[in-house]
Amino acid sequence: MSYVEFDEFKDMANPQLELGMKFSSFKTFKLACRNWGIQNRRQIRFTTNDMKRCICKCQRFKSSNCEFRIFASHVGKDDSTVQIKSINLTHSCTKVNKNYHVTSDWLAEKYIEQFRVDPNWSVSGIIQRVKDDLKFEISRMKAWRAKKKAMEMMNGDEKSQYLKLHSYALELLKTNPGTTVKMTQHLGVFQGIYICLAPLKNAFNSGCRPLISLDGCWLKGQYKGHYFNCR
Ligand SMILES: [Zn+2]
Incomplete structure (x- = not known):
């Protein structure tokens, strides 16, 4: 039986997790679980997390007896591919309004193109956009940090592009x-x-x-x- 391979470039924004799904690493699997939690307004956490297996549960698995659970481990002894071996995506708890996986780094990366188009995007505008898109409330400090990090990422990009100008000029002369x-x-x-x-x-x-x-x-x-x- 063939199983779906998770494409971290295409599928990460809105992961659709299922039994047997394969991941290139535990890091990718965990990121996909976090993003699944953000998209579905659930706070998930990793209760077991070592080099051999990873168990993802609902933050409220004790207080609400929530049975949401994803178990992943290597496909086999000689294959380091990570695979979902059992999965229950049903939550018996209620949705959350805050998620600690929505960090300023995560926000900076998600909205980098918006920051590029509008470098003056206001803090209150960012807060409202996160509320509209994800239904999460974030603090002014988190929005401000996200903006600061996005600016640093973009300015870093710009600097590296200017550093390539000389090579670009030589390449143009060589090829044209x-x-x-x-x-x-x-x-x-x-x-x-x-x-x-x-x-x-x-x-x-x-x-x-x-x-x-x-x-x-x-x-x-x-x-x-x-x-x-x-x-
Ligand atoms: Zn739950």
Whole structure:
């Protein structure tokens, strides 16, 4: 009998857990359980958690006699794949309004694209969005920390991208002979880059009217600046 393999890139946002499902590691399995708890407004916890097996139960398994339980272990002695060996997803307890697995790190990662689009997203806006999407209440401090972490993640991205500019310029020149790339700097600090790709240059010279119009925009993010392109 073949069992479903959990795809951590596709399935993690809203895990559908089932008997026999396979995971690449205990770490992935636990993350999937946490996300299942968040999506279903349940507080889960791991009562057994070692290198051989992992048992996930409801936080209220004692106080409410809730029988929710997922047991996972390795597929076999020579196979480190983790598999759900028994599962009962039914809760006899009520849903929760807070979940300690909704951390500021988790929020920063979940809403990173929203932070990218709107770096000025307000703390009260974040709180309301979490309430609308997940029905959870989070504190102002948690929302603020999530925003701070998301900004750090994005700024880190931006810095690493600027560091790749020189390699990018060399690659453009190598793969597009005839291309013009000029980079300017002042005291070792990047000031700007001009790129004219060879196919566009050739097409313009061979058939276009001698008219150039420019379009531009402000660059948001950590380093600001302007971006112009020829139309
Ligand atoms: Zn429960």
